[in-house]
Amino acid sequence: MIYDSGLLPICPGYNTLTLADxxxxxxxxxxxxxxxxGLTGRVGRRAGVLLYDPPSIGRSYSDFWQKYTSGWQLLIFNELTPANFATRIEAAPDTPVQIVSVVCSNENNYIKISAPPGTVCRISASDDFLNWTSVALCLLSNNTAIVSDHNLSNIKFYRIEKIVEPYMRLKNLTIFKNKKNRLEIEGSPNTPFAIEATSDISVPQWTVITNLVLNTINVSIIVPPSESTTRFYRTVAIDSVMQSSGLLWSSNLFPIITSTGPPGKRCVIEASHDLLNWRSIATNTFSFTSYSMQQPDFSNSDASSIYYRVRILD
Known part of the structure; x- marks a missing residue:
């Protein structure tokens, strides 16, 4: 599936809905x-799509699929009327991955590059077109970015290449007075990853702190205090599809965990006070009509020091 809009409200009469960006x-x-x-099929409780033929752009076949209680059936209009419905989908090509310009200023070269947002690019330099040295690895948050090269020698040639594999790094670490840590992570969007920690990097025994999906290019995560005086962190890309969740409060002050995930998959919602010992709150299944669900936690109304996670069950 490419995209699911979710539920959208409609009113009696003709409706035009626009899904932009x-x-x-x-x-x-x-x-x-x-x-x-929410339709019964009775008078006043019906809905359908509008035929629009000939179309302004694009085309459709004369047949179309319609789903009944028994399943999907292939239908065709009388007199072979094309099944052109009143919708328009516009697509534009991606921003090309290229070097836009190179400007020399104050003994530095500034390379302006372009690529689709979320693309990871490597910029390399050479003075003979044979031996290439990496200048920078750049994750674009917009369509363009500027990379600087401080190691100027002879005449340099630059090239850019798109990195296909997932990119991720710990961008910054902030230690607060209450010994909590804030990790700033940068990486390719929609990448599932795990945050791991250890107190001894010489004999590492990495402990998983949490599993997340990087929905945006940058994300900040608060990690609770550790019993050890020294702690090392790392991010590890994982293959499994994880769930993203948020926390809301109901009118009676019960926390509600909102999760998204693949349809048909069962998951378990767990809670913890220390990110080490987890207890199961509930199990649920993502439906095929909605990728999101809400699960209230009635086990403890004081969620100020409780952490939640969602795991997919095999």
Whole structure:
């Protein structure tokens, strides 16, 4: 699946809904579906999509799929009317991965590059087109970025290449007076990763602090105090699809954990006071019509010192 809009409200009469700035990749040919909820099929409780033929752009076949209680069925209009519905999808090509310009100032070269946001690029330099030295590894948060090269010698040539594998690094560490640590992590969006810690890097026994999905380029995480005076951290990219969750408060002050995940997958919601000892709160399943769910925690109304996590069950 490329994109799911979730539930959108409609009113009696004709409705036009616009979904802008989706930022998803599409192929030249793809299928889109519309699903209606809360309708009985009676008069005044029906809905459908509007035929629009000939289309302003694009085309459709004469048949289309419609889902009934028994499953999907292939339908066709009378007189072979094309199944062109009133929708328009606009797509634009990605920003090219390229070097835009090189400017020399104060004995430094400033290389302006362009690429789609979230792309990791390596900029390399050479003076003979044979031997290349890495200048910088850059994660773009916008369509353009500027990288500086301070090691000027002879005439230099630059090249840029896109890094396909997931990129991630610990950008900064802040230690507070209450001995809590704030980790600032930078990496490729939609990358599942684990934060691990150890007190002895010579004989490392890494302990998983938490598992997360990097939904944005930068994320900050607060880590509780450790019993050891020294602590080392690292981030490890993982293959499993993890859940992202947030915390809300209900009217009766019960914490509600909001989670997103793959449809059909069962998960367990757990709570902990120290990120080491976890207890199960509930199990749930992500449905095929909604990728999100909310699970209230009635076991403890004081969630000021409670941490939550969501794990997928095999």
């Amino acid at each position: 989706l930022n998803v990749h599409v192929t030249n040919y793809f299928t889109w579906t519309i699903q209606f909820y």
